[in-house]
Amino acid sequence: xxxxxxxLLVEDDPNFGSIMKSYxxxxxxxVMLKPDGKQGLTAFRSESFDICILDxxxxxxxxxxxxxxxxxxxxxxxxxxxxxxxxxxxxxxxxRTGADDYITKPFDxxxxxxxxxxxxxxxxxxxxxxxxxxxxxxxxxSFNFNLRTLSHAxxxxxxxxxxxxxxxxxxxxxxxxxxxxDALEKIxxxxxxxxxxxxxxxxxxxxxxxxxxxAIEIVNIHGNGFRLMVG
Numbered sequence: 001x002x003x004x005x006x007x008l009l010v011e012d013d014p015n016f017g018s019i020m021k022s023y024x025x026x027x028x029x030x031v032m033l034k035p036d037g038k039q040g041l042t043a044f045r046s047e048s049f050d051i052c053i054l055d056x057x058x059x060x061x062x063x064x065x066x067x068x069x070x071x072x073x074x075x076x077x078x079x080x081x082x083x084x085x086x087x088x089x090x091x092x093x094x095x096r097t098g099a100d101d102y103i104t105k106p107f108d109x110x111x112x113x114x115x116x117x118x119x120x121x122x123x124x125x126x127x128x129x130x131x132x133x134x135x136x137x138x139x140x141x142s143f144n145f146n147l148r149t150l151s152h153a154x155x156x157x158x159x160x161x162x163x164x165x166x167x168x169x170x171x172x173x174x175x176x177x178x179x180x181x182d183a184l185e186k187i188x189x190x191x192x193x194x195x196x197x198x199x200x201x202x203x204x205x206x207x208x209x210x211x212x213x214x215a216i217e218i219v220n221i222h223g224n225g226f227r228l229m230v231g
Contacts (some may be wrong), residue, residue, distance in 0.1 A: 004028060004029060004030040005028075005029050005030065005050045005051070005116075005120065006029070006030045006031075006032070006047075006048065006049050006050050007024060007029050007030065007031045007032070007049065007050065007051055007052070007053060007116075008032050008034070008040060008043060008044055008047075008049040008051075008052040008053070009021055009024070009031050009032065009033045009034070009052075009053045010033075010034045010035075010036070010037060010039075010040035010052070010053070010054045010055060010058065010063070010066065011033065011034075011035070011053075011055045011058075011082065012035050012036055012055055012057075012058045012059060013055070014035065016105075017033050017035065018033070020033075020053075021033045023109055027113055029116075032047070032049075035058075036058050036059050036060040036061065037054075037058050037059075037060050037061025037062060037063065037065060037066040038060040038061045039060075040052075040054070040061075040066055041061065041066055041069050041070070044069075044070055044073060044074075044077075045073055049077065050077075050120060050123075051077070051078050051079065051080070051116060051119060051120060051123075052067075052070060052077060052078070052079035052080070053079070053080050053082060053116075054066055054067060054079055054080070054081055054082065055081075055082050055083065056081055056082070056083035056090065056094070057083065057084070063081055063082075063083070064093055064094065064097050067079055067081070067094075067097045067098065067099065067189075068097060068189050068190070071097075071098055071188075071189040072189075075098075075161075075165065075186065075187055075189070076123070078100040078119045078120070078122075078123055079098075079099055079100060080099065080100060080101045080102070080103060080112075080115060080116070080119070081094045081099050081101070081102045081103070082103055082105060082107075083102070083103075083104055083105065084104065084105045096190060097189060097190070098185070098189045100119045100122075101115050101119065103115070134146045136171060138150075138167075138171060138210070138213070138216060138228070138230065139213040139215050139216045139230045140152055140212075140213040140215070141210070141212060141213050141216070143167060143168075143171070145164055145167075145168050148160070148161065148163075148164040150167075150209055150210075150212070152212040152213060155212060157209050157212070159206075159209065160202075160205075162187055162202050163202055163205060163206050163209065165186070165187045166178075166183060166187065166199075166202055166203065166206055167206060169182070169183055169186065169187075170218065170226060170227075170228040171228060173228075176227050176228070177221055177224065177225050177226070177227050178225045178226045178227070178228075179224060179225040180196065180199070180224070180225045180226075181225075182225075183199060183225070183226075184196060184199060187199075203218060203226065206218065215230055215231040216228070216229070216230050216231075217229045217230075217231070
């Protein structure tokens with residue numbers, strides 16, 4: 001028997017949350033319901049979920065903030081925003097946060113089901129497409145993305161999640177150039193100034209890790225991004 005898809009549902013309206021939880025469970029999902037953003041984040045950090053459904057306006061921590069924290073923990077977890085607000089600015093903020101979809105209340109429950117299945121299908125397809133790049137060679141170094149290790153001879157370096165994702169994107173970037181904007185949106189969830197400075201720190205750390213092979217260099221492409229060079 002295949003395991004059930006596990007959903008984290010964070011909704012502060014107890015009646016609406018209970019109805020949604022029951023509806024999703026009737027459609028063969030496993031659902032954990034939390035009433036506010038802080039409890040939702042605690043649950044996400046303690047358990048594994050396939051997808052998150054987040055209300056936007058909540059006490060303690062709003063949905064946008066929760067989504068950003070979720071991305072810091074696991075950038076690959078998809079999520080859908082639910083909200084009674086249909087303002088363009090709110091929708092744009094939702095998508096900038098990295099949302100896979102944004103649904104305004106009231107909505108058709110069957111449409112929500114369709115969107116969940118579509119998002120999970122895309123996630124599975126991405127995982128299948130990326131399987132072949134979990135282990136790769138960079139110059140004289142061996143990089144294992146799943147284990148987040150960079151190896152050379154008897155030296156094994158453990159990379160942080162962000163370092164591993166940066167190296168993966170540098171290796172697989174189209175035309176060999178990793179655009180700053182793409183890395184910031186994919187890994188940090190937002191391309192603002194402070195995240196940009198944070199990324200520069202991680203690029204510097206990655207350069208130190210790659211020094212095990214002097215032929216490898218991360219080159220700045222001024223005003224654009226980075227290129228991984230192997231001499």
